[in-house]
Amino acid sequence: MEPASLPAVSRMALCGGTHGNELSGVYLVREWQKKKRELEGEAEPVTVMTLISNPRAVQQCKRYTERDLNRCFTPSLLSTLVSDGVPYEIARAQELNALLGPRGNCDWICLHIYKYIQTKLSSMPVRLLNLNAPPDQNYFLASVGKHALSIEIGPQPHGLVxxxxxxxxxxxxxLMIEWLRLFNSGTEFEGGIVEVYSFLKNIDFPRDPETHDxxxxxxxxxxxxxxxLLKPGDPIFLSFSGESVVYEGGEPLYPVFVNESSYYEKGTAFTLTRMKKVEIPPLRLKRD
Amino acid sequence: MEPASLPAVSRMALCGGTHGNELSGVYLVREWQKKKRELEGEAEPVTVMTLISNPRAVQQCKRYTERDLNRCFTPSLLSTLVSDGVPYEIARAQELNALLGPRGNCDWICLHIYKYIQTKLSSMPVRLLNLNAPPDQNYFLASVGKHALSIEIGPQPHGLVxxxxxxxxxxxxxLMIEWLRLFNSGTEFEGGIVEVYSFLKNIDFPRDPETHDxxxxxxxxxxxxxxxLLKPGDPIFLSFSGESVVYEGGEPLYPVFVNESSYYEKGTAFTLTRMKKVEIPPLRLKRD
Known part of the structure; x- marks a missing residue:
């Protein structure tokens, strides 16, 4: 592929506590707020802003207080008029959008950072999940950034570190900061093939039609x-009376978010994704 | 040891959902309430009562609504006058006490059931934790029964099954029901040595003296x-700046409840116990 060139990335926002009971990000942001100088020195010339996305939910150690913050970043909610009855998280989403926006897209920079982290991080496998939301339905905090990456490490038990x-x-x-510094200082990154898991659909639990249990x-x-890989005929559910329910889809797919407590209320037992190999071009800084 | 003999156990209460976000017990109780006949047949002549201990917390999928139910069974809280301002869980504890009490003690029957389950259950190790509370400070639901056993399987993620x-x-x-039936029908159980982990003390996280963080x-x-086994000199904490804190106690002990999210609010990072070998006598039914 032809090399691509893009302008320098001069600012980075590190957001922890988007869900108030996922504590790793909260503690990491707090630690870095205490060691501001050290982080600034490491990242220079990139400016790093650290913030707690949902301070009220963190204070209560709950996922959210009135509405899931990480579902509040659609253009329509971001332009809702904030009055007294509006959930706290919608108002907070608008604050964050004003601070961090305007929105961009997952792009060569994201894919190169992913490839870099995957090569360098040895303690666990690293995968990229593309949730494929069209811009007007993308409700995630990360979507307000120009180059948006969320780091999810899981499963992570709630309410503890x-x-x-x-x-x-x-x-x-x-590693993300290291990549940005290398890129900004002119390092050229090789292209290659990366694996991307793309959202297809959510699968709900079997439920009682009357009680919805x-x-x-x-x-x-x-x-x-x-x-x-989940293949047609593989078991996916076990009923309370002991019967297996098998996957009846037409093609093998990759399940993610399997049995997440936060998704019971959203009607999702697991999410199916398709894996694609994506070619990315060599990438370097675009000089003026 | 001399054989012991005790009267038959004619009633058993199966309580799930003492904490509303620990769902295994909730789903098990619901399943058995649907299959009441089957369970009755299996347990006969023992009468089994199934119940959800904290229905309001289960409905909200929270540990508790106003106060931890499994800390409400002290004699003093059980005799508190229930008026409008009293937390829901204190009122509920009094209902459960009226239904299931009066209280008994951990005794030969509990120790024999423990030994039986330990021998028969192969999927994971089985241990007995004795929390050693004197009767006037024992605040656990199980304490209201005559022969009180709680089954804890963990760590169990909250809010999912x-x-x-x-x-x-x-x-x-x-296995518990099987033991009761065998005992009631005259089977003699061999004595032997069992290991019991006894509560010594709770250890809190290191905290900032001002903010308490x-x-x-x-x-x-x-x-x-x-x-x-945790030995003096073994590391127990890691500070955010990367320093290890070691265990400075005078004797090797056994930690339990290590890093439980529900205990952050109770100031417990882990609990230390001492392991004792306890001799239990052969046991059989006391006939009239």
Whole structure:
């Protein structure tokens, strides 16, 4: 592929606590706010802004207080008039948008950072999940940035900090800063092929049509198998009376977000994705 | 040891949802309420009552609504006058006490059931934790029963059901019922030595004396090491600046409840226990 060239990236926002009970990001941001100088020195000349996305939810150690903040960044919610009855998170989304926007797209820079982290981070596998939302339906905080990446390390238990997850998250962010510095200073990055998992659809639990209670749970053979190929005929649910429900789709796909407690209320037992190999071009700084 | 003999156990209460976000017990109780006949047949002549301990917290998928129900069973709270301002859980504790009490003690029957489950359950290790509370300070739901056993399978993520944990919990309860039937029908159980972990003290996280924020997290070498011997000099905490804090106690002890999210608010990073070998006598039914 022809090399691409893009302007320097001069500012970076590090947001933790978008969900108030996912504590690794919260503790990492707090730590960096204490060591502001050190982080500034490391990132220079990139300016790093650190912030807690949902301070009220963090204070209560809940995912959110009135509405899931990470579903509030659609253009329509960002332009809702904020009056007394509006949920706290919608108002907060507008503040964050004013601070961090305007929105951009997942682009060569994101894909190159992903490739870089995947090569350098040894403690666990690194994958890219593209949620494919069209701009007018993209409700994620990350969507307000010009080059938007969320680091998810999981499954991460809610309401506590594990040293292993915290240290991997820290390593991921340091690698991101390292990439930005290299890119801004003129390093050319090789192109290549990367794997991208793209959102297809959410699958709900089987439910009782009247009470809406779930009637089956994730099958033990699917539990903990995020990003592992699911083939037609593989078991996906186990009913309380002991019967297996199998996957009846027409093609093998990759499940993610398998059995996430926060998604029970959203009607998602797991999400199906398709894996694509994407070619990315060599990339270097565009000089004036 | 001399054989002991005790009267038959004619009633059993199966309580799920004492904490509303620990869902295995909730789903197990609901399943058994649907299959009442089947369970009655299996347990006969023991009468089994199934109930959800904290229905309001279950409905909200929270540990509790106003006060931790499993800290409300002290004699003093059980005799508090219930008026308008009293937390829901205190009122509910009094209802449960009226239904299930009066209280008993952990005794030969509990220790024999523990030994039986330990022998028969192969999917994971089984241990007995004795919290050693004197009767006037014992605040646990189980304390209102005559022979009180809580089955804890963990760590169990909050707000979701895992098939492996649900099936182990089910197996544990079936073994308990099996033991009761055998005992009631005259089977003599051999005595022997069992290991019991006894509560010594709770250890809090290191905290900032002014803000009370935690300044260190569980050390990766202690994470997931519940019931593994902790020796003086072993690391227990890792500060955000990267320094290890070591265990300075005078004797090797066994940590439990390591890094439980629900205990951050209670000031407990982990709990230290001492392991004792306890001799239990052969046991059989006392005939009239």
């Amino acid at each position: 594990r040293a292993d997850i915290l240290s991997t998250m820290k390593e991921g962010v340091h 779930i009637t089956a749970i994730i099958h033990p053979q699917l539990q903990d198998q995020d990003f592992c | 895992r098939a492996d944990i649900l099936s182990t919990m089910k197996e544990g309860v079936h 935690i300044t260190a997290i569980i050390h990766p070498q202690l994470q997931d090491q519940d019931f593994c």
